[in-house]
Amino acid sequence: METVTSFGPGLAVLVSLIGAAMILIFGRYPNIRESISIIAGIIKFGIVASMIPAVMDGKIIELKLWEVLPNLPIMFRVDAFGLLFGLIASFLWIFTTFYSIGYMRTLKEHAQTRFFFCFAMALSSAIGIAFSANLFTLFIFYEILTVSTYPLVIHIETRDAMSAGRKYLLYLLTAGIFLLFSIIAVYHYTGTTDFAPGGILAGKGIPVNMLYLLFITFMIGSAKAAFMPLHSWLPSAMIAPTPVSALLHAVAVVKVGVFTATRIILYIFGIDLMKETGLALAMAYFVAFTIIVASLFALTHDNLKKRLAYSTISQLSYVILGVVMLTPAGITGGMLHILNHAFMKITLFFCAGAIIVASGKEKISEMNGIARQMPLTMIAFTLGAIGMAGTPPMAGFISKWYMLIGSVEIEQIPLLFVLLVSTLLNVAYFAPIIINAFFKEPDKELSYKEAPLFMLIPLILTGIISLVLGIWPDEPLAIVRIAVQSLTGGT
């Protein structure tokens, strides 16, 4: 595969870092500060998007910066999979910035400079992770992401928020430690931490027990993906302002976890090794458990954001499930679900936030008849929700379809059932919200209107995009195909 050197990936990370610095400098002038946020977001997306043609040509973009530790450089490499994630994160940052402006200004939140600064830092690290060429670079950004999202989680600074923040840190820093251990172990055994499509651990004479241990520590290390026993930081983190939940806890942070896990499974362990050791199947059933149980948990929560959080936990495991099927179809489904879920879930969170801003309501049971006052919001919500359930023609359908094919390909019928049952569960926990909102009579006269335009427009757009992605999935599919081709040789 052809490799080109370009400053693109470095610039993409740098833009938001510079943006963050400027946000700090202009912290006293809200308009300038937020313009900087928007401009940085647009430039960043432009830079990331400008790499599409090269990657679609089958090229790989590389940028090697200096060596932080001997033989361990900060190095970026943009392949199709990384580009996909980079595109999602940087594209949605633009929407979220608009949305946050609306949200933060309407609620007159404090410490907005800190908010926008940390947001920009978090985005830099998300993009850094997307473009990392080796585990070492990935780890650096992984830890920066943990630290920079902490002030966002505890933004409201109440006692609850602080303890949620502690939980968040405890989980993610512990994850970081496990990840660090695994990285050092990989480096020790192989002498490299570079991602390679076939994996780098195979054929290095590593004892099988060590491989199992490594896999476990790696998966604990990607606790940002909120697998089931390590998930409880995510619902707690819902105490953050909604834009944060929307972008970070539906897209950036958790997707970073999933992205890391995928990178590790496919590019460090490699398909062959995963099959040989039987780790793939074990992992598949492990995440299948998460899919079902998290959906059941979602049913029990009346708080809309909490319900969405459990839905996220469940949906994230879809991605891993698809990937560990290790067939072209499964991997395609998994990778595509990163994209699809991102748009659908951000729509849902945007709606939840809009409801909070407009009506102050967070509980589902209080949302009777809300669609009469906020029709556009609730239509967007419905689009996202039926996409989540995997109904055509929404985006969610495509990825689920590929995963179903994958489960048949590897002849694991239980997994097929898991996918189907979870679809039902999805319906079960989203349907009441929609029914309540559209068909139930409000308890009393409702006086509020739609949320401000700054918030409304982004959520409508993301809703529409998740519909569009379902109808014309060719472009993202093309990118995913390139990634899958490099991994499996087939489509």
Next chain:
Amino acid sequence: MITDHLSVLIIAVGLLGAFFTPIIGLIRKEMCSLWASFIILLQFLISIFLLYQVIIAGNISYWLGGWEPPWGIEYAVDLLNAFVLVIVAGICFSVSIYGRKSLGFEVPDKELPLYTLYILLTTGMLGIVVTGDIFNLYVFLEIGSLAAYALIAMGGRHSLTASFNYMIMGTVSASFILLGIGYLYVMTGTLNMADISALLPSLYGRPVILVAIALLVVGLSIKTALFPLHTWLPDAYTHAPSAVSAVLSGTFTKVGIYALIRVMFTVISPSYVIETVPVMSILSWVAAIGILAGSLLAIAQYDIKRMLAYSSVSQIGYIFLGIGMANKLAMTGGILHILSHSLMKVGLFMVAGAIIYRTGIRNIYQLKGMGKKMPYTMAAFVIGALSMIGIPPTIGFASKFYLAWGALGAGEWVFVVVILLSSLLTAVYFWRIFENAFFGVHEDIKKDEAPISMLLPILAFAVITVLLGLLASLPIGIIEQWVTGVLP
């Protein structure tokens, strides 16, 4: 050429500077701190030159008075010396700038003796590092120690007892070292380090050498506050003036560790202390316990300086752990941690001093709103603390990476767990401060930043912590070269 005499000049400048300080102080008191900064700046520049020379041209050996060793005293500079010299002189210089305001506030009207002792402290430590004669090392150790006792005693009522206890412990330590030196001398008949190491191999296995090693290890462990011999350190660091705590935490303990490395790995050969007698593995186990104990004790503290002091106990454990495992990677990590811990801890102590200077608050639960009151200072604190926890891209991460890698490579699973677990403990005790200083206060607090002469060194340390974290391969290159030359 004057460049041939650099290794002696670094000491001579200091001693002369110290002797002249009272005269300058008698003319104008205010000049003392400037004079001290100037002298130490000279020493810092010389140390940089020395490092440069060693990298370019190899080891330097200087014969004092022209007497060929072992008859006379030799100053021998290799990569390790030069590296530690730069750290020590650099820190002493920055803290001397910082101390102008801080010491002026905490110890008013005593500039003259204070800065004389400060220069002597610096010179004593530099002397320990630069000398190649084992008895000369003892003499400089005592110069530094006496100055340290006096400086610690300046912190007021409680610091007197802290200083007294430190003096008792310090004297025990120095006497052990002196006795160990005596044993080595009695068995070999020489005091020059290189000469001793040439004569020792025929004596290995003799009980006297074992006793000498035991005495030297225990003596130096007291000086470096290795757990459980750390008991003098928390009181001393808590009650000493902040600038003194900063400089001692960053340099004196590190110099002790340097002396230990020098004695164990170049005077006595590494193969003996690693394989024949398990000194090193005993040290590493003690260090591992110390890491955990120090962290846990730090969690229990509420006085910010005492917390930092216990954190030092824990971090010194890291250095010992790296040295104790005595494989190339861990040793590199350990020596790198000398640098990283100095940078972080000095920065943190300076921040603590700046907070005390502005508000007088020492209790970490009273730091509410400090992030708004002193934003730059607290930002530096965050960077230093993150580096302590080992978050990349800071220098603390680089050394922890090497330590963990070394432990993993040696198959020492317990140490891997200890190193990684204590990161978490470190996070626990620093995060309390973050929570208190940055969050939970909504009203506007007037910005009241530390004065510029205090702020500049603080920020410089924060910036260097990150910069070196990004460019960690530079120091690692130097250290690795030295370690490769020493370890078989």
Next chain:
Amino acid sequence: MRRYLAILSCALFFAILAYGVPDLPDLGDPDAPANKHVAQRYIEGSYTESGVPNIVTAVLANYRGYDTLGETAVIFTAGITVMLLIRRKWN
């Protein structure tokens, strides 16, 4: 409690030192390494090299003159310290 701890550590200390005693050279042994290597050279060469009949002086001021300089610095340090600690004006 503390007394027993002190006695215990003293006993340990004594034991460690006593362990080394039988191995140390005899008192007054002219062939002990300490009296050979460097000391021999001082006795033989100091007069021609420094012109002082007192060898201790010669070594003190000449061969190991920098130790003596350090010694001076120690006294200086102690002097300043004592002044700092007990001089009225500074308290």
Next chain:
Amino acid sequence: MVLDIIFAKYNYIIYITLMTIGFYGMIGKRNLIKKLIGMSIFQYSIFLFYVSAADVSGGTAPILLKEPAVYVNPLPHVLILTAIVVAVSTLAVGLSLVIRIYKEFGTLDEDKIIELSR
């Protein structure tokens, strides 16, 4: 056998005994002055060790004579001259600290001082 060792090396036995006494004084006594006395004994016993190690049987003081003679080893004497100065300086610092402590706390008993500084 044991007796031989004791007779040949009694100087070391004396010094370690003295040293242990000094050590006990430093860590076992509560009065600060007694601690300092212990410290001095501790340090001076080391000097004894050095000086006795310098002895050569039948040797004379290392001041050159006209006729050839056996001299004792001059080097430890030089070292100990330095070390004595160091010890005296430490003692001076220690005593001045004690004076200050007495002024501040009005007692020299360690336990009382700890109580007072709570």
